[in-house]
Amino acid sequence: MHDTPAARPGHDGSAPNPYLPQIATVSEVITETHNIKSFRLRLDDEEARRNFSFEPGQLGQLSLFGAGEATFVINSPPTRKEYLQFSVMRAGEVTSALHGLKPGDKIGLRAPLGNAFPYNKLKGKNLVFIGGGIGMAPMRTLLLYMLDKRKDYGDITLLYGARTPQDLSYAQDREDWLKRKDMRTVLTIDAPAEGWEHKVGLIPNVLTELAPSPENTVAVTCGPPIMIKFTLQALEKLGFQPEQIITTLEKRMKCGIGICGRCNIGDKYVCIDGPVFTYAQLKNMVNEL
Amino acid sequence: MAMNAQSKFVSRDALSEFLAELSARFRVWAPRREGMEGAGAVMYRPFDQAAGVELDKKPTESAKRVLFPPAEALFRFRRETDGGLSLESPPDPGPTLIFGLPPCDARGFLIFDPVYAGSGTAGRAQDTYYLRRRSKTVLIARACSRVLSTCFCHWVGGGPAGSEGADVLALEADDGFVLEAVTPAGAELLEGKALRPAGDKAVKAAEQSRASAQKNMLPAPGISEAPEALRRRFDDAPFWRDEAAHCLSCGACTYLCPTCYCFNMTDEGAGTSGIRLRSWDACMAPLFTLEASGHNPRPDKAARLKNRIGHKFSYYPSLHGQRFACVGCGRCIKSCPSGVDIRRVVTDALGRETASAGAVPGKEKRHA
Numbered sequence: 001m002h003d004t005p006a007a008r009p010g011h012d013g014s015a016p017n018p019y020l021p022q023i024a025t026v027s028e029v030i031t032e033t034h035n036i037k038s039f040r041l042r043l044d045d046e047e048a049r050r051n052f053s054f055e056p057g058q059l060g061q062l063s064l065f066g067a068g069e070a071t072f073v074i075n076s077p078p079t080r081k082e083y084l085q086f087s088v089m090r091a092g093e094v095t096s097a098l099h100g101l102k103p104g105d106k107i108g109l110r111a112p113l114g115n116a117f118p119y120n121k122l123k124g125k126n127l128v129f130i131g132g133g134i135g136m137a138p139m140r141t142l143l144l145y146m147l148d149k150r151k152d153y154g155d156i157t158l159l160y161g162a163r164t165p166q167d168l169s170y171a172q173d174r175e176d177w178l179k180r181k182d183m184r185t186v187l188t189i190d191a192p193a194e195g196w197e198h199k200v201g202l203i204p205n206v207l208t209e210l211a212p213s214p215e216n217t218v219a220v221t222c223g224p225p226i227m228i229k230f231t232l233q234a235l236e237k238l239g240f241q242p243e244q245i246i247t248t249l250e251k252r253m254k255c256g257i258g259i260c261g262r263c264n265i266g267d268k269y270v271c272i273d274g275p276v277f278t279y280a281q282l283k284n285m286v287n288e289l
Numbered sequence: 290m291a292m293n294a295q296s297k298f299v300s301r302d303a304l305s306e307f308l309a310e311l312s313a314r315f316r317v318w319a320p321r322r323e324g325m326e327g328a329g330a331v332m333y334r335p336f337d338q339a340a341g342v343e344l345d346k347k348p349t350e351s352a353k354r355v356l357f358p359p360a361e362a363l364f365r366f367r368r369e370t371d372g373g374l375s376l377e378s379p380p381d382p383g384p385t386l387i388f389g390l391p392p393c394d395a396r397g398f399l400i401f402d403p404v405y406a407g408s409g410t411a412g413r414a415q416d417t418y419y420l421r422r423r424s425k426t427v428l429i430a431r432a433c434s435r436v437l438s439t440c441f442c443h444w445v446g447g448g449p450a451g452s453e454g455a456d457v458l459a460l461e462a463d464d465g466f467v468l469e470a471v472t473p474a475g476a477e478l479l480e481g482k483a484l485r486p487a488g489d490k491a492v493k494a495a496e497q498s499r500a501s502a503q504k505n506m507l508p509a510p511g512i513s514e515a516p517e518a519l520r521r522r523f524d525d526a527p528f529w530r531d532e533a534a535h536c537l538s539c540g541a542c543t544y545l546c547p548t549c550y551c552f553n554m555t556d557e558g559a560g561t562s563g564i565r566l567r568s569w570d571a572c573m574a575p576l577f578t579l580e581a582s583g584h585n586p587r588p589d590k591a592a593r594l595k596n597r598i599g600h601k602f603s604y605y606p607s608l609h610g611q612r613f614a615c616v617g618c619g620r621c622i623k624s625c626p627s628g629v630d631i632r633r634v635v636t637d638a639l640g641r642e643t644a645s646a647g648a649v650p651g652k653e654k655r656h657a
Contacts, residue, residue, distance in 0.1 A: 009420055018414035019363045019554075021563070023374050065366040065374065066559030106374040108366075114412065142350035225584060252580050254554045258355030258413035259404055260570070261551030262578055264596075265586075266523075267604035272412030286523045288586050288596075 004011060018257050021063045022048055024099050024268075027083055032169035035090045037099055038075070040083035041107060045139045055116030056141040057276045060158075061256050063108025064088060068252060071253045073138040073275070074111060077145035084111070087169060089139040094112030113256040114275050117142045117220065119248065126154035128212045130231055132223025133162050133205050135141055136169055137273075138248045139222055144173075150182055157212055161188040161203040161227075165196055186210060204230035214239040220246045225289060232239035232279060242280035249289070263288065295476055297484040298491045300465035307483035308336050308388060313428070315386035318355045320348040336388065344389050344431055351547030351618065352394040355387050356422045357401065363418065363554070385426040386478075393442050393618035395430040395454035397547025398423070400616065402607045404550060410475040411465030418567070427474050430455035431466070434498040436505050441632055444509040447616055449502035459511075460495035462487075510636060512602070515613075518639045519603040531589040532598075532634045534588045535627040540571030542629070544622035548601070548614045551577075562631035572597050598634050 011183065027041040039062075043049040056077055056239060063069045070092075076085035090097050101107065127146065131139040139160070146153045158177060169189065177185040189198035189204045196225045199206050203223065212219075219240055221231050235245050251263035251270045261269040266286035282289075299307050313319050317336035322343045323329040330349035336342070365377045387394075402423070405416040430451035433440070442448060452458040456475030459466040467487045470476035487495070517557050522528055543549040553570035557563050570577060573593050579585045587593045605614035615631070 009402050009423060015407075015415040015417055015420075017364075017378060017417045019418075019567075020376060020378065023376070063565075065368075065565075066556050066563050068556045069554060095581060104372075106368075106372070108374075108376075192381055224582075233644075245389075250580070251586065252578050257407075257416075259416060259550070260553070264600070264604065266520075266599065267607045269413075275361070276438075286520070288592070 019110075019255070021069075021110045024084075024109045026103050026107055026109050028103060029101060032087060032171075033167050036087055036169050037090075038085055038087045038109075039098070039101060039158060040076075040085050041109060042083055044106075051086075052111075052210075054112035056119055056145045057115065057117035058112035059256065059271070059275060060084070060086060060109055060111030061113065061253075062088075062094075062164060063110070064094060064097045064101070065108060068094045069108070069110075069254070070094040070098070071113075071250075071256060071271070073141060073248070075140045077138040077148060077272075078277045079140050079145055079148035087134065087140075087216065089134045093102060102228060104152045110256060111284045113188045114271055115273065117248075117276050119131040119145060119284075122146075122150045123216055124216075126212075126215075126217040127156045128217060128219040129156070130203060130207060130221040130223070131158070132221075132227040132231075133167065134169070135221075135223030135227070135268045136160050137222075138206070139220060140170060140173065141240070142220060143177075147180075147183070154216065157186070157188045157210070158183060159188065159203060159207055159210065161190075161199075161206065163190045165189055165193050168232070202230070203227050204234040207231060211238060212243060214241070218244050219247060222248050235279075242283055243278055245279035246281065247277060247282070249277060290480040295470045295479060296487040296492065296495075297468045297479045298462065298487040299360055299459075299468060299484050301467070303483045304342065305338050307481055310483055311339055311386055311388070311478070311482050312336060315384045317386045317388060318352070320344070320390070321460055322346070333387070333390075333556060342389055347391060347437060348394070348491065349624070351391040351397055351620065352387050352400070353397060353550075355385060355570075356419060356426060357399060357550060357552075357625045358447040360416065360566055360568040363567050365562065365564050367562040368560075371402050375567070382422045382425060385422065385425065386429065388429045389431045389459070390428060390455075391431070391433050391445055391618070392430050392451040392453070392455065392458075393440075394547050395428050395455075396442075396447050396451065396616045396623050397618070398428075399454045400548040400605070400612070400614050401429060401550050402411075408609075427456045427478060428454065429459060429468070429475070429478065431459045431498060432461070433502050437623065439622040440506065440617065441509065442617035443503075443506050444512060444632070445613045445615050445617045449506065450499040461498040462491040462628055465491070467491050482495050488513065506578040510639075512613075512635055512639065514639060515635050516603040516606050516611075519599050521637075522638050523599070526591070528638070529595045532637065533591040533594040533629075536573070536594055536629050537625060537627050538590050538593070539573060540573045541624050541626065542631075543571040543597070545620040545624055547616055547618055547620075553641055562620035571598075594629070594634070598638070599629075600632065603634055 023044045024041040030038040038105045046149040061069045072086040078283050129139045192200050249270050253263045253271050254260040258272040265288050319336045319342040320331050321340050323332050331343045367375050405419040407413045407415040452471045454473045458469045551570050552567050578587045601614040
């Protein structure tokens, strides 16, 4: 059971301090819904900005000094370099403090963290995006990336739902997505609302009604746990294999580098082994979502 | 390890002089008794000649605080008058020495090492704070000549006179200690003026104390199948409900543990300046994994105990060369206010195929 341990580790002097955020400036604040705001940031250091690279699906830790740090997906795609966008739902202490940010304010950023969507392996595939509520944020990154590289991918369908019309984010994007001829966009809300011209119904039910073919198709989904549970069931009923379903997880995180012990699911750490997992991978992990 | 020519002897009377000598080159930490005479806990503290060193009673806490402080500033932030923001890292730590830690505490750092060195999984980064301290710290371990009923280092690959992880091993001999070098850094420590070569009589006494503690340990059950057994137990809710039934979620087990390395990060201060603090955290606490949405992936104490035991005896071994993340110090057993015994949880997981709260063989043992 016990191998001889490796030589005592030392600090090699060149390793960067993984806890030290880079300083960025808020360039724009977009009020998405009554409790979601999107923040666009630019790293202050020009060289850092030039060298910054990430892949769709990766995470960032936003620091509001004095309030603390919290984890969000980078929801602008790497194909759009003018800013990094993060969407923040007001829920706890740090997110409430973040909601007070104004353009010009300073913020800390540790990014990129974690793995990414397998956007290269998805080339040539049809995609079905299924986003619920704030779960649309990581979908947006990959969707915009694919729209920017449209020729590399097959048919694209987006199913985006929220409780009410007022709970849908990304108004400008939605307008564009609905207009586009090279993708199909379906919006849904939980209960009828005046003036609503789209679907009414829970996401898994609308998905079943749309009945996308699993043929050469991969489904990408993110949303609240209850929606994910029934969406996975609906996808399996439609004939999607677990390898054809990709999701991205959220957990409470602190370090973001696989040490602090909060986000593990058995021996997998959402911050470094994830946040992106296939349903096949999830099925092999312990049941602790 | 056999005695060799490098072995030195230090009498109890000369110990203070030896440590004072070392203090010129190192920040020396040693266990000492706190509080009321005879009643206080034995804690690791910076060496103080007047306060002395406690080497007869096992330290109440582990030595991890020296390399992994209960709270440390990761950086200081300051808002400048021009609207800018500056971050300032703490200065590098100086050379450090821990004297008198039991072998389990020296081995405890070997559990930290791969995690904090960023190995195991891509994306895990080097924890520069831990590594800077680690590379500048030497350990003089003290072999246990007596063992407690809660000690089980031999279950998990250690022993009361084990030298793994130490630079020097001190063995009790008559009115002092025989000091054996384990590493080159340790050999260099034994050149002090307060030391004299270990004579035949001291060497013989040291060999006796090495053997006597080992003799007092009960046979260890084989637990090499624990990783797989715990994986199979994951969804056995009645088993975990029963094992955790007495747990108070106080977290004493995690704070005293030499291998528990989880932490929290919080900010202190606001306005113009403050610090980002890293502090020990406990996976046994209900808030540990609670998300702002109200969702909690480990919603009850059964789920939390399962994660703690699972991490030590299943997840960690699967990531780090099959080594258990437990050194058998027994502090979590000794200091648990409600009698949760980690040995029992592991052997139960290995032994019982089904469990229910109503019929638990040997349940009375918990209160023995």
